[in-house]
Amino acid sequence: MKNWNVRLKAGVAILAVFLILGFVFPLFHPGNPIDWSAYPKNLKPSAAHWFGTTNLGQDTFWLLAKSIQNSFIIGILVAFFATVIGALLGLLAGFKGGFVDRLITLFTDSFIVIPSLPILILLGTLLKGRASLLYIALILIVFNWPWPARQLRAMALSLRERDFIHTALFSGMSTFSIIVKEIFPFVAGWSLANFVNTILVAIGSESGLAVIGMSSNEKATLGTMIYWANQHQAMLAGRWWWIGSPVIAIALIFIALFLTMTGYQQYSALRRGK
Amino acid sequence: MDFYKFLLSRILTFVLVVFIGITAVFFVPRFLPSDPVEAMIGQLTSKSAFMDPKAIETMRTTLNESFGLQGSLLQQYFGFFKRVLITHDFGPSLANYPAPVGELIGRALPWTMGLLLTSTIISWAIGNVVGLLAGFRKEKAYSKLLEAISIALYPIPYYIFALVLIMVFAYIVPIFPLSSTFQGDGFTWERIKSLVVGSTLPALSMILVGTGWWVISMKTLSAGIAEEDYVHFARLKGLKERKIMSRYVLPNAALPQVTMLALQLGTIFNGALVTEILFGYPGVGTLIYTGILQADYNLIMGTITISILAVAGATFVVDFLYPFLDPRVRYK
Numbered sequence: 091m092k093n094w095n096v097r098l099k100a101g102v103a104i105l106a107v108f109l110i111l112g113f114v115f116p117l118f119h120p121g122n123p124i125d126w127s128a129y130p131k132n133l134k135p136s137a138a139h140w141f142g143t144t145n146l147g148q149d150t151f152w153l154l155a156k157s158i159q160n161s162f163i164i165g166i167l168v169a170f171f172a173t174v175i176g177a178l179l180g181l182l183a184g185f186k187g188g189f190v191d192r193l194i195t196l197f198t199d200s201f202i203v204i205p206s207l208p209i210l211i212l213l214g215t216l217l218k219g220r221a222s223l224l225y226i227a228l229i230l231i232v233f234n235w236p237w238p239a240r241q242l243r244a245m246a247l248s249l250r251e252r253d254f255i256h257t258a259l260f261s262g263m264s265t266f267s268i269i270v271k272e273i274f275p276f277v278a279g280w281s282l283a284n285f286v287n288t289i290l291v292a293i294g295s296e297s298g299l300a301v302i303g304m305s306s307n308e309k310a311t312l313g314t315m316i317y318w319a320n321q322h323q324a325m326l327a328g329r330w331w332w333i334g335s336p337v338i339a340i341a342l343i344f345i346a347l348f349l350t351m352t353g354y355q356q357y358s359a360l361r362r363g364k
Numbered sequence: 365m366d367f368y369k370f371l372l373s374r375i376l377t378f379v380l381v382v383f384i385g386i387t388a389v390f391f392v393p394r395f396l397p398s399d400p401v402e403a404m405i406g407q408l409t410s411k412s413a414f415m416d417p418k419a420i421e422t423m424r425t426t427l428n429e430s431f432g433l434q435g436s437l438l439q440q441y442f443g444f445f446k447r448v449l450i451t452h453d454f455g456p457s458l459a460n461y462p463a464p465v466g467e468l469i470g471r472a473l474p475w476t477m478g479l480l481l482t483s484t485i486i487s488w489a490i491g492n493v494v495g496l497l498a499g500f501r502k503e504k505a506y507s508k509l510l511e512a513i514s515i516a517l518y519p520i521p522y523y524i525f526a527l528v529l530i531m532v533f534a535y536i537v538p539i540f541p542l543s544s545t546f547q548g549d550g551f552t553w554e555r556i557k558s559l560v561v562g563s564t565l566p567a568l569s570m571i572l573v574g575t576g577w578w579v580i581s582m583k584t585l586s587a588g589i590a591e592e593d594y595v596h597f598a599r600l601k602g603l604k605e606r607k608i609m610s611r612y613v614l615p616n617a618a619l620p621q622v623t624m625l626a627l628q629l630g631t632i633f634n635g636a637l638v639t640e641i642l643f644g645y646p647g648v649g650t651l652i653y654t655g656i657l658q659a660d661y662n663l664i665m666g667t668i669t670i671s672i673l674a675v676a677g678a679t680f681v682v683d684f685l686y687p688f689l690d691p692r693v694r695y696k
Contacts, residue, residue: 196373196376196377196380197380197384199377200377200380200381200384201384202627202630203377203381203626203627203629203630203675203676203679204381204384204385204388204630204672204675204676205630205631205633205634205637205671205672205675206630206634207633207634207637207638208634208637208652208667208668208671208672209385209388209389209392209668209672211637211652211656211664211668212389212392212393212664212665212668213392214656215655215656215659215661215664216392216393290519294521295634297521297523298521298522298523298634298635298638301523301638301642302638302641302653302656303656304656316527325530325531325535326535330531333527333531334531337524337527337528340520340521340524341520341524341528344519344520344521345515345516345519345520347519348515348518348519349515352515
């Protein structure tokens with residue numbers, strides 16, 4: 091951690107706070123934070139309820155913790171699969187070249203252009219805001235693999251001219267094992283940065299969908315929290331702790347993810363230079 | 365030769381985008397556990413106390429028709445393409461019966477285009493100028509400050525920004541209206557004023573986030589180009605810094621930004637949809653939302669397919685303009 095730059099330190103520190111809030115704190119809360127009327131409604135923040143209670147009688151703090159947890163689960167799930175699928179396809183395209191490359195590139199460029207939100211909205215409408223989080227994650231994976239694929243194709247194009255790849259090729263290694271054993275170590279750094287960025291994109295997409303009530307309304311995510319707060323006019327009624335806490339949480343989480351990503355990129359660029 | 369190759373690959377991409385987009389819209393309702401038509405009829409009959417069985421049957425037929433549910437799956441699939449691409453017929457809007465969906469979309473589209481065009485052009489221009497400065501003179505204090513501001517702006521989604529702006533400028537300091545309402549008709553002063561007042565907050569939330577992104581990518585590009593040999597050469601030749609920045613670094617850094625713009629249009633459009641809904645701005649996003657709230661499936665299908673076509677078309681136009689901007693593609 092000695093060589094970590096300011097961005098990486100700040101990003102990881104803020105992320106750690108939110109990850110503890112989302113994954114450790116809920117372990118100490120016995121009830122289900124989504125249950126309505128568990129507490130008196132609309133209490134202001136106090137020692138008993140740090141962030142007050144909602145109009146639905148939920149404790150805002152525990153609701154927020156659970157929401158952060160679910161949002162991160164979606165983000166990590168989508169980021170993992172999208173990065174792995176995208177990386178493999180991109181490397182395959184860049185390394186194989188020819189028809190395979192043209193075909194994969196064509197699909198990559200097309201999927202990048204298609205606006206995913208309208209299709210997610212269609213799905214959300216037909217499922218009437220009861221889509222399972224897994225279903226939404228699946229669709230988000232479909233729309234998030236092209237970015238890493240595009241980038242890693244470019245990296246593979248330059249890597250395949252290197253000597254050690256030629257050696258591997260002539261010694262009879264299969265394309266797949268060359269990708270996994272010889273190329274992947276080179277692109278792992280970028281892939282990790284992309285993984286962090288995709289968490290950001292996935293949480294953002296799900297929340298965007300949720301804010302308009304098209305995600306899983308019964309589940310707690312940062313987006314659905316904003317949705318319910320908006321539905322109950324939290325802003326008009328001055329219940330700023332209800333609408334404000336998820337908004338601030340999203341903003342901070344996103345800045346932290348972004349700092350971690352760019353900080354890590356700088357860090358690994360520095361390491362390569364050594 | 366290269367120009368035609370470039371053009372051909374862009375046309376292919378455009379065709380594939382339209383194809384994948386429409387195919388997705390076609391198949392999504394078919395993979396769902398419940399039959400959307402039956403669900404919708406159930407919803408309609410539960411809303412009104414009594415409905416003539418005959419009327420329900422007619423409704424079922426029209427719905428099946430507008431979802432393209434007649435005939436074999438293959439026939440349905442081709443029929444859907446024909447309706448979307450050739451006849452543009454999405455049936456009547458069920459919420460605003462009997463106004464055709466096409467007409468409603470036609471009315472909303474200019475609003476969305478206006479908002480998107482203005483905010484995208486403004487943020488792209490400001491972002492590139494600021495990014496150029498920050499990248500070319502990256503050791504200056506103001507460059508670092510500008511970059512820090514963009515880093516704080518860029519990762520935050522549009523709707524979060526929209527919510528914050530609503531909180532600040534519509535509640536705490538009520539300068540702007542809570543939602544966009546537009547008065548007057550034609551070119552009157554009153555109308556222009558209400559246009560400006562009503563569009564400022566939605567546009568501002570999109571411009572701020574967009575600018576952050578363009579600053580960050582332009583900064584990386586121009587910082588890289590500022591290290592190139594031809595820039596050193598220009599400096600040794602005694603050219604003024606200002607000239608090096610505007611004639612050597614700017615064109616080379618701006619070109620990838622044009623390609624980036626084409627790639628980002630889909631994402632920007634996604635952001636515009638949610639922003640419109642939050643502000644009640646009368647564009648396509650709000651129209652989709654109306655469709656959702658009133659369970660108007662014709663309207664939803666129509667707006668979603670048109671959105672995909674519009675974004676694909678806009679991306680194609682930006683891509684198509686690229687060779688005219690980049691002499692390397694044009695003359696090879």
